[in-house]
Amino acid sequence: MEIRTATPADLAAVTALEAACFPPAEAAGEASFQARLAAFPDSFWLLVEGGRVLAMVNGMVTQQPDLTDAMYDDASLHDPAGPWQMIFGVATHPDCRCRGYAGTLLRHAIQETRARGKAGLVLTCKEKLVPYYARFGFVSEGPSASQHGGAAWYQMRLRV
Known part of the structure; x- marks a missing residue:
């Protein structure tokens, strides 16, 4: 594996x-991934x-401290000089879950963010995943303003 x-x-x-x-309402499409x-x-x-x-694991870097719905489909908001690494998605193929793959990539993203001198990482997740991301050092900031895909989201931040 690499x-x-x-x-x-x-x-x-x-x-x-x-x-x-991801459910269709939450999943990014081909055009979004092409731009990313x-x-x-x-x-x-x-x-x-x-x-x-x-x-x-993917997401842009930005000056904005909070993850907004506009970021998901507007790759032009990426600012490599920004202090915050946003995480838009953490995905593991359904056949490969529960093997630690997502955790391996998250630790890598955290290490890369630290090495790049950023302030930290921000993600949103559903309430049931708050404890999972807390294991990596992310701290819940409570309900997010995000309404992405019509779901309720919690914003989490890890300062590196």
Whole structure:
């Protein structure tokens, strides 16, 4: 297994993985991933084995301290000089869950964010996942203003 950043050649694989992991209202589509791969490939991490994408973590860097719904589909909001690494999605192929793959990628994203001198990482998650992300040092800031996909989200922050 290897961890690497995504390339445009991964477009079909990451789009399929997203569709397998999230409800249609929450899943990013091909056009969104195409824009993300063009704008912030260095913040789009994959866990790959034998050419198959098993898990991914992706998100932009920004000056804004809070994750907003606009960020999901507007890759132009990426600002590599910003202090905050946003995490839009953490996804593991359904056949590969409960093997620690997501955790491996999250630890990698945290390490990369620290090495880049950023202030930290921000993500939103459903309430049932708050304890999971807390294991990595993320702190819940309570309900998020996000209404992405019509779901209730909690914002979590990890200062590095």
